[in-house]
Amino acid sequence: MNHPDHGHGHDFTKDYWEQHWQPGPDGGPGAMGDSPPTPYLAQELSELAPGTALDAGCGAGAEAIWLAAAGWQVTAADISSQALARAAERAAALAPEVSGRLEWVEADLGTWTPDTPFDLVTTHYAHPSIPQLDFYDRLASWVAHGGTLLVVGHRHTHDHGHDDGPPAEASVTAGAVTSRLDPDAWEVVTADEPRRTTTGPGGHEVVLDDVVVRATRRGGS
Numbered sequence: 057m058n059h060p061d062h063g064h065g066h067d068f069t070k071d072y073w074e075q076h077w078q079p080g081p082d083g084g085p086g087a088m089g090d091s092p093p094t095p096y097l098a099q100e101l102s103e104l105a106p107g108t109a110l111d112a113g114c115g116a117g118a119e120a121i122w123l124a125a126a127g128w129q130v131t132a133a134d135i136s137s138q139a140l141a142r143a144a145e146r147a148a149a150l151a152p153e154v155s156g157r158l159e160w161v162e163a164d165l166g167t168w169t170p171d172t173p174f175d176l177v178t179t180h181y182a183h184p185s186i187p188q189l190d191f192y193d194r195l196a197s198w199v200a201h202g203g204t205l206l207v208v209g210h211r212h213t214h215d216h217g218h219d220d221g222p223p224a225e226a227s228v229t230a231g232a233v234t235s236r237l238d239p240d241a242w243e244v245v246t247a248d249e250p251r252r253t254t255t256g257p258g259g260h261e262v263v264l265d266d267v268v269v270r271a272t273r274r275g276g277s
């Protein structure tokens with residue numbers, strides 16, 4: 057979610073992300089900060105029966121830890137070993153009782169594929185080097201029949217008027233995300249573009265224009 061130098065002029069490579077998840081001089085979270093879980097998990101998933109889940113681009117692990125605490129068996133994947141180390145440290149400190157439901161996996165999700173589909177595939181603000189909508193296509197293909205896809209991303213807006221928003225290539229619209237979901241195969245449950253305020257690294261207020269898409273893959277029993 058946080059973009060210390062916003063990636064402008066960079067490819068979103070492993071090196072880029074490793075650099076951004078470098079610990080701070082005090083051994084703390086560094087420039088990326090430790091974001092809380094997004095409110096969309098509770099809003100969108102509270103009524104689902106927990107099963108297996110993939111958190112794609114888990115960063116410092118807030119959403120993965122939330123899911124494990126809610127009973128999901130979570131595979132939390134990220135390209136950055138630094139991020140995964142931070143996430144595992146946070147999980148051990150915040151929720152040691154759910155460590156058995158968390159598996160941390162270092163993987164480039166632009167090329168990795170899982171052995172089995174998941175009951176839930178979710179991603180929060182992850183932006184890889186492949187095109188954003190192609191990335192979401194990959195995630196959708198890993199959802200089991202009857203399972204759920206929850207995409208939380210940055211919304212493409214023209215009203216920032218400044219240079220500190222998310223990079224354009226990492227931004228989408230709800231319509232662009234849902235247009236990739238074949239209506240014969242998916243039921244779109246949520247397609248929203250909310251704006252919210254949260255606290256960024258350093259404690260300053262950040263306004264986020266988000267995209268939230270939840271869809272159920274048809275064909276479950």
Ligand SMILES: C[S@@+](CC[C@H](N)C(=O)[O-])C[C@H]1O[C@@H](n2cnc3c(N)ncnc32)[C@H](O)[C@@H]1O
Nearest residue numbers: 057073113114115134135136164165180182184
């Ligand atoms: C802006 S951060 C968001 C982290 C976390 N989901 C959150 O909301 O705080 C984007 C994350 O995507 C990860 N990422 C980027 N490209 C990736 C890829 N190809 N495969 C796996 N993870 C990737 C980065 O390492 C980073 O942790």
